[in-house]
Amino acid sequence: DAGVTQSPTHLIKTRGQQVTLRCSPKSGHDTVSWYQQALGQGPQFIFQYYEEEERQRGNFPDRFSGHQFPNYSSELNVNALLLGDSALYLCASSLLRGKGETQYFGPGTRLLVL
Amino acid sequence: GQQVMQIPQYQHVQEGEDFTTYCNSSTTLSNIQWYKQRPGGHPVFLIQLVKSGEVKKQKRLTFQFGEAKKNSSLHITATQTTDVGTYFCAGTGGGNKLTFGTGTQLKVEL
Numbered sequence: 001d002a003g004v005t006q007s008p009t010h011l012i013k014t015r016g017q018q019v020t021l022r023c024s025p026k027s028g029h030d031t032v033s034w035y036q037q038a039l040g041q042g043p044q045f046i047f048q049y050y051e052e053e054e055r056q057r058g059n060f061p062d063r064f065s066g067h068q069f070p071n072y073s074s075e076l077n078v079n080a081l082l083l084g085d086s087a088l089y090l091c092a093s094s095l096l097r098g099k100g101e102t103q104y105f106g107p108g109t110r111l112l113v114l
Numbered sequence: 115g116q117q118v119m120q121i122p123q124y125q126h127v128q129e130g131e132d133f134t135t136y137c138n139s140s141t142t143l144s145n146i147q148w149y150k151q152r153p154g155g156h157p158v159f160l161i162q163l164v165k166s167g168e169v170k171k172q173k174r175l176t177f178q179f180g181e182a183k184k185n186s187s188l189h190i191t192a193t194q195t196t197d198v199g200t201y202f203c204a205g206t207g208g209g210n211k212l213t214f215g216t217g218t219q220l221k222v223e224l
Binding site for chain 2: 031033035041042043044045048055056058059088090092094096101102103104105106107108
């Protein structure tokens with residue numbers, strides 16, 4: 001039973017470029033949430049996808065967008081990269097049962113913007 | 115918006131000493147979850163508390179949810195070097211958005 005997987009593990013981009021990160025949820029899970037974790041800080045909620053729709057969004061600009069596919073996998077897209085976008089991007093999957101279901105995190109993608 | 119603070123930010127202990135981290139939310143929480151993140155790793159789910167005043171134990175770890183559902187604590191008895199990492203609380207005030215605390219970094223020295 002595979003856990004949450006993310007690709008790529010590491011990525012280096014330059015300012016202004018665009019990036020796509022990918023996530024496959026844990027088997028049996030239907031909900032994917034994305035988080036940004038800057039160095040030395042706690043994860044910050046970006047958005048959550050369920051049934052291929054964005055269900056909830058954190059305080060992130062429109063440069064951050066996402067998608068969920070019929071197989072529940074998800075992508076996070078960031079346009080016009082800024083230096084401040086350098087962070088660990090975490091994907092978490094869960095089974096939508098209502099409020100506050102347990103979320104299982106993937107290993108993350110470390111993005112460095114130069 | 116909802117804010118979740120943790121104290122202390124850092125804690126150094128000698129192996130065998132106890133450790134406690136405290137979590138406080140600016141708003142009432144539906145539930146609280148605790149995660150552990152090892153250096154270079156990702157958050158790993160430890161436990162979820164839902165009921166007011168709830169106390170749960172996992173071996174040397176004791177978790178407590180406050181009566182007002184706005185605070186929580188994690189206590190580790192007789193720390194070991196394997197306990198090293200950053201401990202995060204995370205709560206939901208409604209819906210499915212998880213708000214993480216600021217974290218407490220634990221270092222255990224022999």
